Amino acid sequence: MKQNIRLLLAGLMIVLLAACTKDDGPSGPPVIHRVSLLDSSKMDSAFVRALPGALILITGENLQGATHVLFNNFDSYFNQAYNTNTHIIINIPENATTEATDRNVPNELRIKTDRGDAVFKFTLDIPPPAITQISNENALPGDSVLIFGSSLWLINKITLPGNREITQFSANPEGTRVGFKLPDLGTDTGRLSVVAKYGTAVSNGPLNDHQSGDVISNFTNDGEAGELPRLNWAWWGADRINDATKFPGTRGFYLNCVFGGVGVNNGAWWEGGRSGNFNETVLFTDAIRTRQASDYALKFEVNTKEPWTTAVCVLRFGENFAVRWKPWSSLPGNSFHTENTWTTVTVQLSAFKTVADGVEGTGASAASMADLVAAGGKVAFTFRMVSEDKPIEVFNAAFDNFRIVKIK
Known part of the structure; x- marks a missing residue:
């Protein structure tokens, strides 16, 4: 990839240098005529705004010998070898100052x-907002909720x-987290939206969906x-309790999985x-079985x-597809807490895999919802x-509120 970029730059420099063979060097202060993408087929398409990270071509006069190129007063590196009297090739820095x-x-x-400055009105846009996770999609009124x-x-x-609007929130300077207090949603269920100057982001699942x-x-x-009853529990396995002193913040009953002293390679999950363990339940119609698993x-x-x-x-879904969920495996100190x-945990259904070499969840990935949902829209789910x-x-x-939602 780097080699391709070098060849592209070299080819463009030959074109640019050929166009400048009559240049005798700078004869006065610099002037910027336009900015375009570094693409020979698009050099005639000038623009006055771009995202940080874009590779651009600056066209002007007396640009030879430039000492600094600044975007919003942010000093940006450029290779002098790609600087002619009429052109400068530069990557707008990812961390350049923006609004x-x-x-x-x-x-x-x-x-x-050394002969003066050239100033050109140019706006650095920011990418539209994106939501990757919400701390708790089933929080209680008054709870703090974080959007990541x-x-x-x-x-x-x-x-x-x-249609409740929150205007009191706290965001971090890096643009990676926003927090707010959740009002009482009653029985309303729906997706959260972050409405910003440069776009709107929508959560990949509904809030209050319990x-x-x-x-x-x-x-x-x-x-x-x-809450409305959605039990479908087979009455064995972990403890179904509603002790708010042990795990506060839930609406009632939940499943408490507590044990210890289990040796290595112990698959006796029934102990x-x-x-x-849950009873098979109808969640869908047969039509969903034609959809892609990655959409849910x-x-x-x-x-x-x-x-x-x-x-x-x-x-596990049915007898064939499973995910070996290890939330600690990629965290510092191999610890999830x-x-x-x-x-809220989100596991894309295309992450569920068949058995390979006798190990669940290590084979081929689920492709369609038919791999996970039986005829009649029936779902058979367990965890071990x-x-x-x-x-x-x-x-x-x-654990609480196991559900399947459309994320795409």
């Missing part, structure tokens, strides 16, 4: 030489289900308070409350009382806790 980091940016491109993503800058409002037809189980039974995700909330460091949670708060090459000394976590 997102300085509301008073001058929106200009400046070229400095990118380009979360210049936000005008956050829109919640029921009692809809998407839900496999919320562990609430008929006659129990807190010691190490599983969540399994979501649920998890709450850890102890750091999760070795246990493997095998999430929600600090006794409820956190096993060990691999390390023992499980102690495990204490709670």
Whole structure:
């Protein structure tokens, strides 16, 4: 790839240098005529705004000997070898100053030489906002909710289900996190939107989705308070409890998986409350079986009382497809801990895999929803806790609101 870029630059420089054979060098202060993309087929398409990171061609006069090229007063590296009297090739730095980091940016491109400066009105846009995760999609009224993503800058409002608008929020300077207090959503369910100056981002799943037809189980039974019942539980495995002192922040019952003293390579998930077992339930019509698995995700909330460091949670659909979920495996110290708060987990359904070499969840990926959803729209789901090459000394976590949602 780098070699291709070098060849492209070399070819363009030959074209540019050939066009400048009559140049005798700078004869006065620099002048910028236009900015275009570094593409020989698009050099005639001038523009006055671009995203940081763009590779551009600056065209003008007396540009030879430029000492500095600045975008919004941000000094930017450029290769003098690609600088002629009429052209400069430069990458706009990814970290150049934009309106997102300085509301008073001058929106200009400046070229400095020993003979004077050239100034050109030029705006550095920022990418539209994107949401990668919401801390808890089933938070309670008054709870703090965090939105994680990118380009979360210049936000005008956050829109919640029921057309509720949040204008009081706190964002970090890096544009990767926004926090707010959740109002009472009642029974309204829907997706969260971040409305910003440079675009709108929408969450990949609905908020307050704990009692809809998407839900496999919320562990609430008929006659129990807190939410509409979506039990579908097989009455064995981990403990179904509603003790708010152990895991506060839920609407009622949840599944508490607590055990310890499990040796290496122990797959006896049926022992010691190490599983969540659910009755087969109808969630869909047959039409969904033609859809791509990558368009849907399994979501649920998890709450850890102890750091999760070795246990493997095998999430299963039917007898053939599974995910070996190890949330700790890519984290510092190989430790996953929600600090006794409820956190939403999203697992794309295309991540579920067949058995390979006798190991669940290591073979071919699910391609269509027909791989995971049986005829009649029936879903058979379970989860099982096993060990691999390390023992499980102690495990204490709670699970709630297993559901399948469309994410694309």
